[in-house]
Amino acid sequence: MNKARLIEKIAELVKDKRIEGIAELRDESDKEGLRVVIEVKRGESGEVVVNNLFAQTQLQNVFGINMVALDGGEPRTLNIKEVLEAFIRHRREVVTRRTLFELKKARERGHILEGLTVAISNIDEVIELIKASPSANEAKEKLLERNWAPGQVTGMLERAGATSCKPEDLEEGFGLDTAGKEYRLSPAQAQAILELRLHRLTGLETEKLLDEYLGILEKIAELTAILASADRLLEVIREELTAVRDQFGETRRTEIQASHLDLSIEDLIAEEDMVVTVSRSGYAKTQPLSDYQAQRRGGRGKSATSMKDEDVIEHLLVASTHDTVLLFSNRGKVYWLKVYEMPAASRGSRGKPLVNLLPLEEDEAINAILPVHDYDPDSYIFFATAKGTVKRTSLAQFSRPRSVGLIAIDLEEGDRLVGAAITSGSDHAMLLSSNGKAIRFDESNVRAMGRTARGVRGMRLLDGAEVISLIIPRSQRIDAEDQDDAAADSAEPLDAGQIYILTASENGYGKRTRLEEFPLRGRGGQGVIAMQTSERNGSLVAAMQVYASDEMMLITDKGTLVRTRVDEVSISSRNTQGVMLIRLGESESLVKTVRIDEPEEVDAAEVEPEDAAVESGQSEEGEGDTTQPSDE
Incomplete structure (x- = not known):
């Protein structure tokens, strides 16, 4: 680099x-x-x-290694195991040949020292013989002719072996005889005796010769053991590699990581909250949550997307760019998309058709979307359909994405999925219908089922009504049922942890109602009144749980979006009509509300007189936000 x-x-x-x-x-x-x-x-x-x-950049480079080597004289492509095996075979051959060479040299040196030891044991006779000889050649011949007393050599050879120091090329007849009483010198030994200096005959030098001879015998025994045992040979190889590591090894300067070489697209994308929108005709896009500014309720808002006359925003959620979105279709199938895989577009853009992102079949449309961060095996996905059917399936059954999708729920003909939520297995579930009814029951009343199961009845619906929302309350606290008649629209601030159910009608009216006002019942009933569906309000189109500190987004069928604070919506009891949430244009209807977790600064927008009249409980028809007779 x-x-x-x-x-x-x-x-x-x-x-x-x-x-x-x-x-x-x-x-x-x-x-x-x-x-x-x-x-x-x-x-x-x-x-x-x-x-x-x-x-x-060059901070990280990827390069291939072609591991081609000559193995047995033939070029081969080897894997890691084969390379290691070839290296071990090579080291065995090297150590074996080196050991044979060292053994040969040790035997040659031991043979010389053996002859010198015999000469020292017979030093007087050797000196006399050399003095009496007229030349060095005659002295050598006389040394070869005689048999000498072995002296200390006998005991040493008994421990090491009579032939331990005998060179391979030495002829028979030299060395210690079979009886172990006489020793015949070889030509090499005789020559070494003649070349021996007199100072080597001192007591100290004699000890050095004997010690060297003993050391050679031990070395020969060790080398012979290496050649005789394959295990000992491998042990020597390990010891030598350990020595190399200890002598030349140093702390690694680079870091080995599992897969920085294989960076995914997700690693290159910053994690931020995005608004994910999907229209009824199947156009999807994402926008940064920061693009939307909070406004006072009753404001005109900003356009969330450019829509055709017949198209509306059907799904809107807030998710991280690294989250996975589960998309459930009207045919009961589930598809997977990362948020960053969905097209990012401006506020005025329609987005990209889902048919270009998913392998949707003909007449197949996305009816519900659900953001997932991880697949907890102890969590479940709770489904609700427009005909009141509910089902609970383990989240782990959706942890293996398939490009062609999987069956998530078996739907009846004419039915569609209206909600899907992640639950813990011990939560409560609430279903709200278009005729303003709501039912709350324990999740455990619905047994866990497989992906392909159809489900069970969750709410009994009257003719023409359908389920419009599934809510999983974040609180399990339940007040007495007679609390439905209590006045809940007090101006007194409640604690920050109070949960409300926010309901909105198609004509832009809505309200907040305390969660405790919805009693816990068994599944399969018609439920209790959640909001009056009068001529002013129209049908109930949206419902969600909120906190006073939350913000929410309102979407109309013309693509208009308003972001406002939840605490600006009046608190009312169940059996009331609510206040204006958004001013709608001619032939415009509210179709969706979405809760935002993190509120931003509110733009200082003035409230117009018409809105003030609505806030005070007066509608254009003169109807107030009054308490109606109990539905129980």
Whole structure:
């Protein structure tokens, strides 16, 4: 990697806006080492910037290794195991040949020392013989002619073996005889005796010769053991590799990671909250949540998307870019999409058709979407259909995405999926119908079923009515049923943890009702009144649980969106009509409401007199937000 080229490449990528989020690039290299500083802009993800640098610069390079080697004289492509096996075979051959060579040299040296030891044991006779000889050749011949007393050699050879120091090329007849009483010198030994210096005959030097001879005998025994045992040979190989590691090894400077070489698209995308919208005709897109500003209720709002006259926003949720979205179709199938895989578009854009993103069949449409962060085996997906059927399936059964989709619920003909939510297995479930009724029951009343099961009845519906919302309350607290008659629209602020059920009608009216006002019943009933569906209100089109500190989005069938605070919506009892949430145009209807978790600053928008009249409980027809007779 060239540092100058790297810095130049990074600067080029920033200039071309192929990498965003870098505020400054500095070269702080000095004599102590290489140092390049990259400062990230405020609010940007450092990890995403690093992943982009890995993917687009020389900070990380991917290269292939063609492991071709000559094995047995033939070129072969080897894997890791085969390479290790070939290396071990090579080391066995090397150590064996080296051991044979060392054994040969040790025997040659031992043979010489053996002769010198015999000469020292017979030193007086050897000196006398050499003095009496007229020349060195005659002295050598006389040394070879005689048999000598072995002296200390006998005891040493008894322990090491009579032939342990005998060279392979030495002829028979030399060395210690079979009886072990006489020793015949070889020519090499006789020559070494003649070349022996007198100072080697001192007591200290004699001890050194004997010690060297003993050391040679031990070395010969060790080398012979290596050649005789395959296990000992492998042990020597391990010891030598350990020595190399200890002598030359150092702390690893690079880091081995599982898969920075295989960066996914997700690693290159910053994690942020996105608004995911899907229209009734199947157009999908994502927008940053920060694009929407909070407004006072009753405001005109901003257009969320550009819609055809016959198209409306049907699904809207807020999810992280790294989350997975489960998309459930009208045919009971489920598909998977990452949020970052969905097209990002501007506020005025329609988005991209889902048929271009998913393998949808003819006349198949997405009826419900659900964001999932991980697949907890102890969690469930709770389904509700327009005809009041409910089903509970383990979330783990959806953890293996398939490109062609999977069956999520078996739907009756004419039925459609209206809601899907993740539950813990011990939650409560609420179903709200278009005629303003609501039923609340324990989730355990619906047994866990497989993906292909049809489900059981959750709510009994009157003619023409259908389920419009599924709610999984985040609180299990239940007040007495007679609390339905209590006045709940007090201006007194409640605790921040109070849960409300926000209901909205097609004509833009809505209200907040305390969760405790909805009694716990068994599944399969008609439920209790959740909102009056009068001529002013129209049918109930949306319902969700909220907190006072939340914000919400309102979507109309013309594509208009309003983001407002929940605490600006009046608190009313179940059996009431509510107040205006959004001012609708001619032939415009409210079709969707969505809860936002993190409220932003509210724009200081003035409330017009008409809205003030509605807030005070007066409608254009003169109808107030009054308490109606109990439905029980």
